[in-house]
Amino acid sequence: MSFLLPCPNCGPRDVNEFVYAGEISVRPQQQPSLAELASYVYLRRNVAGVQREWWFHRFGCELWFQAERDTRTNHVLTTELVDSNRQV
Amino acid sequence: MRLPPQPGERLHRDRPLTFLFDGKPVQAFAGDTIASALFASGRRVFSRSFKYHRPRGLYCCSGHCPNCLMQIDGVPSVRACMEPARDGARVQTQNVLGSLDRDLMSIVDKVGGPFLPVGFYYRTMMRPRRAWPIYERFLRSAAGLGRIDKHGRRTHRFDTEHRRAEVLVIGGGASGTAAAREAAEAGRQVVLVDDGLAERDDSSAFEVLSPARAIGIYEGGLVPVDAGDVLYRFRAERIVVATGTIEQPLLFPGNDLVGVMLAGGARRLIDSWSLRPGERAVVLQAGGDTIAANLRRAGTDIAAVFDVGERAPEEIVARGSKGRVSSVVVDGETVECDLVVMSGARQPAYSLLAQAGARVEYDAARAIFVPRDLPAGVAAVGAVTGERGRPAHPAPAYSGKGKCFVCICEDVTRKDVKRTLAEGFDSIELAKRYTAVTMGPCQGRLCHLPAIRLFARETGSDESALGTTTSRPPWAPVSLGLLAGRGHEPARRTSIHHRHEELGARMMWTGDWRRVHSYGDPAAEVRAVHEAVGVIDVSTLGKLLVRGPDAVAFLERLYPNRFADLRVGRVRYGVLGTDAGRIMDDGTIGRLAEDELYVTTTSTGAEVVFEWFQWWNSVWGFDVEVVNLTGALAAVNVAGPRARELVGQLTSLDCSAEAFKYLDAKRAHVGGVPCLALRIGFVGELGYELHFPSSYGEYLWDTLLERGADLGIRPFGLEAQRILRLEKQHIIVGQDTDSESNTLDANMAWMVKFDKDDFVGKWALEHMQVRGARERLIGFELENGALPAEGGQIVVDGRPAGRVTSARRSETLGKAIGLAWVPPELAEEGARIQIRVDGRLEQASVRLRPFYDPEGERVRS
Numbered sequence: 022m023s024f025l026l027p028c029p030n031c032g033p034r035d036v037n038e039f040v041y042a043g044e045i046s047v048r049p050q051q052q053p054s055l056a057e058l059a060s061y062v063y064l065r066r067n068v069a070g071v072q073r074e075w076w077f078h079r080f081g082c083e084l085w086f087q088a089e090r091d092t093r094t095n096h097v098l099t100t101e102l103v104d105s106n107r108q109v
Numbered sequence: 110m111r112l113p114p115q116p117g118e119r120l121h122r123d124r125p126l127t128f129l130f131d132g133k134p135v136q137a138f139a140g141d142t143i144a145s146a147l148f149a150s151g152r153r154v155f156s157r158s159f160k161y162h163r164p165r166g167l168y169c170c171s172g173h174c175p176n177c178l179m180q181i182d183g184v185p186s187v188r189a190c191m192e193p194a195r196d197g198a199r200v201q202t203q204n205v206l207g208s209l210d211r212d213l214m215s216i217v218d219k220v221g222g223p224f225l226p227v228g229f230y231y232r233t234m235m236r237p238r239r240a241w242p243i244y245e246r247f248l249r250s251a252a253g254l255g256r257i258d259k260h261g262r263r264t265h266r267f268d269t270e271h272r273r274a275e276v277l278v279i280g281g282g283a284s285g286t287a288a289a290r291e292a293a294e295a296g297r298q299v300v301l302v303d304d305g306l307a308e309r310d311d312s313s314a315f316e317v318l319s320p321a322r323a324i325g326i327y328e329g330g331l332v333p334v335d336a337g338d339v340l341y342r343f344r345a346e347r348i349v350v351a352t353g354t355i356e357q358p359l360l361f362p363g364n365d366l367v368g369v370m371l372a373g374g375a376r377r378l379i380d381s382w383s384l385r386p387g388e389r390a391v392v393l394q395a396g397g398d399t400i401a402a403n404l405r406r407a408g409t410d411i412a413a414v415f416d417v418g419e420r421a422p423e424e425i426v427a428r429g430s431k432g433r434v435s436s437v438v439v440d441g442e443t444v445e446c447d448l449v450v451m452s453g454a455r456q457p458a459y460s461l462l463a464q465a466g467a468r469v470e471y472d473a474a475r476a477i478f479v480p481r482d483l484p485a486g487v488a489a490v491g492a493v494t495g496e497r498g499r500p501a502h503p504a505p506a507y508s509g510k511g512k513c514f515v516c517i518c519e520d521v522t523r524k525d526v527k528r529t530l531a532e533g534f535d536s537i538e539l540a541k542r543y544t545a546v547t548m549g550p551c552q553g554r555l556c557h558l559p560a561i562r563l564f565a566r567e568t569g570s571d572e573s574a575l576g577t578t579t580s581r582p583p584w585a586p587v588s589l590g591l592l593a594g595r596g597h598e599p600a601r602r603t604s605i606h607h608r609h610e611e612l613g614a615r616m617m618w619t620g621d622w623r624r625v626h627s628y629g630d631p632a633a634e635v636r637a638v639h640e641a642v643g644v645i646d647v648s649t650l651g652k653l654l655v656r657g658p659d660a661v662a663f664l665e666r667l668y669p670n671r672f673a674d675l676r677v678g679r680v681r682y683g684v685l686g687t688d689a690g691r692i693m694d695d696g697t698i699g700r701l702a703e704d705e706l707y708v709t710t711t712s713t714g715a716e717v718v719f720e721w722f723q724w725w726n727s728v729w730g731f732d733v734e735v736v737n738l739t740g741a742l743a744a745v746n747v748a749g750p751r752a753r754e755l756v757g758q759l760t761s762l763d764c765s766a767e768a769f770k771y772l773d774a775k776r777a778h779v780g781g782v783p784c785l786a787l788r789i790g791f792v793g794e795l796g797y798e799l800h801f802p803s804s805y806g807e808y809l810w811d812t813l814l815e816r817g818a819d820l821g822i823r824p825f826g827l828e829a830q831r832i833l834r835l836e837k838q839h840i841i842v843g844q845d846t847d848s849e850s851n852t853l854d855a856n857m858a859w860m861v862k863f864d865k866d867d868f869v870g871k872w873a874l875e876h877m878q879v880r881g882a883r884e885r886l887i888g889f890e891l892e893n894g895a896l897p898a899e900g901g902q903i904v905v906d907g908r909p910a911g912r913v914t915s916a917r918r919s920e921t922l923g924k925a926i927g928l929a930w931v932p933p934e935l936a937e938e939g940a941r942i943q944i945r946v947d948g949r950l951e952q953a954s955v956r957l958r959p960f961y962d963p964e965g966e967r968v969r970s
Contacts, residue, residue, distance in 0.1 A: 024329035025344070035271070035344075036329075042724065048688070049872075058872050062689045077720055085727040095328055103727045 024095040029102045030082045042075035044068075045087060069093055076100070110149055112383040112407055119381045128198035131208070137194040144170070144177045144190035145382035147200075153367050153433065155179075155189065157205045159254070159549065160225065160520035161218035161512075164209070164432030166367035168517070170374035171306055172586075173355065175518045175550040178254055179203060183264065184588070185255025186550070203255040214251065227525035228532075228543050254550070269340045269594045274300040277332060277345035279323045279461060282307060284491025285351030289315050292349075300343070302334050304585075306377075325582025326465040330486060335587050340594065347486055350462050354455035354492045355554050359393055359417065359503055360523065360563065362511030363427030364451070368434035372400040372452035379407045387448025391437045393417050393425065394452040395501035404450065413437075413444045418502045426509035438509070453503045456558045457495040462487065463580035471572040475500040478558065478577055505562040515563055516556040518549020523563065530567055537564060537575045547578060550586070603648035604743045604806030614826060620713035622649045625826035632920050634825035635832050638794055639921060641821030642749035644813050645792075645830055651696070651715025652742050652800065653708040653722065657733035660704050667725060668698070669852060669861040669868050675700045680772045680787050684842075684852050684860060685710075685718065690873030692846045692855065694718050697789055699774035707774070707785065707800075711842055715739045725869070743806040747813060748796035750967070751820045756797045759816060762786070764797075771969040780812040790968040792833035793961055832917045835926055836961035837968075838888045844899075845886060845914040845928050854882045856957075884911060885936035888956040891925045895946040902945040903931050911935075913944060919960065926960050 025033040044065055049057055066072075072092050077085050089098040114122070124139035130147060137146030144155065144167060154164040155177045165176040170190045177189040180201040189200070206213040217225065234244040276292040278285050281303025289301040293314040305320025321336040330348060334341040356373045358364060368387060372394065378384040380403065389410045392401055395418035401411050415422065426438045427449055436445045459480040463469050466484035471477075472495060479495030492498060506513060506523055513523040521544045534540045546560045547553030557577070565572045601621045609616070609625045617626040625646065627634060637643045655664060664672050668683040675681055680699040687693055694714040699707040710718040719737045726733060747756055757764040762777040769775060773788045782805045790796040801809060814822060831841075840846060840855060852861055853874060861874055891897070896918055903911030916927030935942055940955040962968065 023327040023331040035331075035342075040720070048728070053872055055876060058876070062873065075724070077724070079720070083723065085724050103730070 022095065024097070026076065026088065026097055027100050028078050028081060028084075029086050029100050030084050031078065034078070034081060038078060038080040040077040040079045042077060042085075045073045045075060071098060110151065110384070112379070112385060115380055115383045117380045118383045120383060126194060126196040128194055128196065128200060130200045131202060135200075139194075141194040141382060142190055143179065143181065143187075143192045143194050143198065143200055145378065145384060146194045147189065148378065148384055149382070154209050156202065157209065157212045157215065158365070158520050159204070159518060162205070162212050162214040162216075163218050163365060163520075164212075164215075164367050165365060165517070166433075167370060167378070168374055169356075169371050169555065170377040172304075173551050173554045175254075178550065180255050183258050183261060185257060188586070227521065227528055231543075263590070263596050265338050265590060266596075267338055267340070267591050267594055269342060271342050272300075272344070274298060274343055274345040276300075276347045276349060277343050278302065278349040278351060279332070280304075280351030280353060280491070280493070281317065281319060282351060282353050282491060284353075285349070288349045288351060288488075288490045292347075297347075300345075322585035322587075323461060324587050325584050326461050326487070327582065330465075333582075335585060335591055338591070340591050345486075347488065348465070349488045349490055350465075350493055351489070351491045352458035352461060352493045354498075355458050357453035357456050357503075357558055358517075358555055359395070359425070359451045359453045360506035360513055360515060360559050361425035361427065362507075362509040362513045363429060363434065365512070365514045365517050366427050366429040366434040366449075367432050368429070368447050369427055369449040369451065372450050375448075375450045376400060376403050379403050385409055386450070387446070389446045390448040390450055391415070391444050391446045392450045392452075393437075393439075394450075395454060395503035400450055400452065409448065412446045413439075415439055417504070417507075421502075421504055422507065424509045425507035426511060428511075452501075454501040454558065455492065455498060457493045458554075459489075459493060459495075460580040460584045462489055462493070463577075464582060464584070469577050469580075471576075473571070473573070476502050476562070476572075478561075478572075505559070505566040515560050516544070516546045516549060518551050518556070519545040521546050521556075521560075526560070526563055527567060530564070535568060537561060538578055540564060541578050552584075552586075553578070601649075601740075603646055604803040605646045605648065605745075605810045608807055608810050609646065609824075612824060614824075617827065619649065619827070622712055624649060624712070625824075627826040627828045628824055631826065631828040631832065634823055634829035635920065637821060637823035638749045638792055638825060638829065638833055640750070641823075642747060642751040642755050642817055643792075643823050643825040643829070644810070644817070645746050645748070645825050646743075646810070647746050647798065648743040648803070648806065649712035650739075650744055651708075651710030651712070651718055652738040652744070653710065653715075653719060654736045654738055655706045655708055655722070655733060656704060656736070657731070658704055659731035659733045660706050661700075663722075663726065663729070663731045663733045664698060664706060664708070665865060666729065666868055667722065669865075669870060669874065670698070671862045671865065672698060672700070672706070677702055678774055680774045680789055682789075682860070684855075684857060685721070686852060686870035686874070688869055688873060690851045690870045690877055691848055692842055692850045692852060693721070695840075695842045697787065699785075699787055701774065701776075701785070713843065741803060742800050743803045743809075744798060744800045745810065745813065746791070746796055746798045748790060748792045748794045750795060750970070751817075751822075752795050752797055755813065755817045755820055755822065756786070756799075759812065760786075766970060780809055780816075782809045782812075784809075791837075791839055792830055793837035793839070793959070793965075794833075794967050795970050796968070831915070832919055835915055835917050835928065836919055836921060837959045838928065838956075840886065840928065841915070850886070850930075851877055853877055854884060855886045882933040882936075884930045885933050886914075887929060887931055887936050888958075888960065889913075889927055889929055889942060889944070889953040890922075890956055890960065891944070891946075891951055891953045893951065894925070895944075895949075895951045896925045897927060897944045897946045897951070903929055904943040904945055904950055905932065905935070911942075922960055926956075931955070 026036045027033045086102050088100040119140040121139040127134050135150050153166050156165045168174045168176045172188045172191040178186045179189045180203045181187040202209045275298040278289040278301045289299045293299045299315035301317045302321050303319035324333045332343040375386040378386045385407045389412050392414040422440045427434050428436045456477050462480040465487045467480040468482045472479045515521050534543045547557050600623050614625040614628050616623050670683045677700050683698050685694045696709040722735045759780045760777050782801050785800040787798040897913045897916045901913040902909045911931040913929045918925045938957050943950045
């Protein structure tokens with residue numbers, strides 16, 4: 022892997038500066054059933070195509086952000102910081 | 110044996126030097142390569158071939174072929190034709206048994222044929238299986254190139270440098286230089302990578318790296334450039350590939366004899382090093398080349414010139430004696446000679462372009478593979494486009510009697526190719542792997558095109574249908590040391606590190622940190638903590654400040670604990686879990702103010718926990734800030750019954766048991782240093798953990814040791830701490846827990862507040878609570894002196910049923926103690942378990958309460 026990843030804060034940087042933290046999974050809002058819990062904790066879609074995922078700029082600004090990346094080509098479509106003014 | 114000075118020679122004849130070849134001195138001039146100096150000294154045999162150990166001589170003189178691989182100053186497989194001669198260099202031959210001129214292994218060439226057919230290693234020497242070690246030992250000594258020095262040490266300092274260029278031009282020939290100059294004149298920042306083979310006018314308009322080689326074009330347009338001791342990792346807006354062409358050999362019997370060489374090799378010997386390649390030459394050329402003129406200028410007689418493209422002879426055979434060429438037969442006509450100069454097609458060196466994403470297709474009109482459909486940001490200029498020069502049409506192979514080499518690196522002959530096809534390996538990728546064609550040191554530079562053309566002819570198909578094998582990095586040979594980069598092992602040291610060294614401490618690794626194992630006598634350190642006072646450097650603890658209106662709510666969601674009721678000035682132990690319910694880290698959480706909490710983590714968990722906190726907060730969006738203070742603050746733990754006396758005399762703070770209680774957190778000056786003092790006790794005695802700015806590290810350490818001298822203070826290390834905490838059954842996350850452990854089974858259900866709305870891991874822990882424990886973490890003790898190993902087996906009814914996670918001998922208790930995971934039904938006070946120790950089963954008893962001070966009176970005192 023040697024593609025460039027545009028950090029929303031720092032601009033395009035070598036991918037080795039970042040930590041990949043997997044595709045974005047949605048945490049259940051309510052008490053999940055055991056199957057829902059297992060699915061959330063263990064199952065990943067692992068798509069061959071465009072995927073939304075978490076990245077952390079460990080050797081840079083130390084911010085988490087989300088990226089849309091094509092897993093087949095490592096082409097990064099978008100990156101964005103998560104809106105910090107959301108309601109919890 | 111030098112010619113008079115030639116117009117373009119690279120020699121500095123006024124600067125002679127000497128190096129050693131197999132122990133004997135060889136004269137050279139500055140500007141020589143090892144190979145050119147050896148050639149000048151009369152040497153013609155430079156190596157022995159990989160499999161048959163046939164004598165091989167200079168062939169390409171441009172760093173492609175395997176014929177001049179030698180061990181130079183201990184480094185194996187160096188191309189002597191590219192390695193500058195230097196005074197005192199030690200050059201040794203490799204892959205020979207005996208000497209270059211009398212290699213005992215050359216018997217393989219005479220009799221080995223029937224026994225070593227293509228792919229022999231896949232199907233011979235299989236039986237009897239017991240004999241394999243003998244075969245293997247023989248093969249290991251016979252195969253391979255060069256010898257690694259087992260006692261070798263790092264000889265170079267290699268470095269990696271990240272660089273940018275607007276335009277990166279790869280290849281310093283005429284086209285590459287012109288492209289670089291043009292871009293530079295247009296105001297672009299240009300870097301030219303040149304292999305240093307050809308003389309080049311230096312220009313100041315752009316930067317030139319020479320000698321340097323692009324190793325490949327990787328994803329994202331990354332171009333690593335090997336510049337000797339530095340690996341440049343280039344990112345360029347535009348990459349211009351001007352790698353030119355590679356002159357291909359002709360396929361005919363005897364085409365590997367010493368004295369058969371490529372026209373480019375002969376030209377370089379004459380032009381660069383003023384050497385006469387031979388006395389009497391036969392020229393076999395497929396495209397109208399001008400090599401004959403160079404040879405004449407060097408004083409070589411031209412015995413014959415055959416245009417093998419136009420006249421297309423059926424038969425060409427080179428005959429030799431003792432491995433050196435003595436005549437050439439062309440369609441029955443025999444010509445005596447000691448030099449055969451051949452020149453086949455000129456194959457574009459497209460590999461970098463293909464790696465970048467270009468398509469490669471066969472151009473039947475020119476009988477070469479050419480790059481097409483270049484990706485954005487990548488351009489090709491000059492001969493590499495395949496659109497320059499006169500086409501050459503040599504036959505795929507010429508017939509005759511004798512070994513006709515398709516691949517001189519791996520000693521693959523035309524007969525091997527026929528056999529491979531007869532055995533059914535008809536796909537080019539399969540045939541490549543079976544024969545190893547293109548897999549040797551030249552990496553297909555000299556055999557890829559000829560092999561495919563031969564395959565096409567033998568299978569009656571055509572080259573376009575066969576296609577090419579995949580181009581992969583490295584395009585240029587690269588030393589492993591360069592890829593490994595600078596030899597350094599990053600270590601983190603606490604601000605008190607040098608004091609530990611001065612005290613003669615034995616250091617150990619914990620993650621990136623260097624920590625104290627002991628100061629020589631762990632048992633004495635344990636005694637000091639129990640009986641007087643000890644001090645340990647715990648600066649490696651992760652230290653996070655969590656601040657903001659939502660700080661408490663944030664931590665309540667992260668930990669299973671409750672913090673809403675944690676009063677300002679109080680500390681609580683917490684275990685961090687994942688949504689899978691697994692234990693991740695542990696530490697203490699102190700409330701410094703309504704909206705400010707101080708969180709400690711394990712030494713190795715600081716970064717992980719910091720990122721974990723940051724990540725959850727970008728999911729949740731709490732109004733809270735997390736600051737990592739791990740490096741900014743030092744920390745020491747002062748523990749033992751006399752700790753109060755020691756700390757009390759260094760601070761104005763009331764340290765009485767009533768005023769400064771167990772699990773209190775107070776800000777205070779200790780020894781004049783601003784500290785956060787936490788009354789916590791991992792080691793089970795009265796203790797104060799002082800967190801303070803790192804810059805005071807040595808000062809406060811010295812102060813504590815000086816003032817504690819009368820009290821019997823001893824510094825203690827991790828080993829003593831591990832014994833002390835084990836006496837209290839305090840766990841170490843990562844040692845006593847693993848990625849499957851959960852808080853309930855680790856006997857910490859008391860901290861899990863299921864009545865909270867939500868926390869990370871709540872749902873999984875609820876499920877685990879209903880399901881019941883699968884195993885439990887318990888303490889155990891052995892009385893007969895045996896000490897189980899960490900990871901040792903717990904045995905129930907003769908079957909493994911659990912494992913020891915920690916075990917130490919406690920002098921305080923006079924027995925071996927430890928922690929272990931066991932089936933839940935055995936997690937009862939006094940239950941008998943068996944532990945395998947050194948192959949024997951030892952009896953042990955389960956202890957669910959701390960071995961030492963079970964009521965915790967000492968730690969609360």
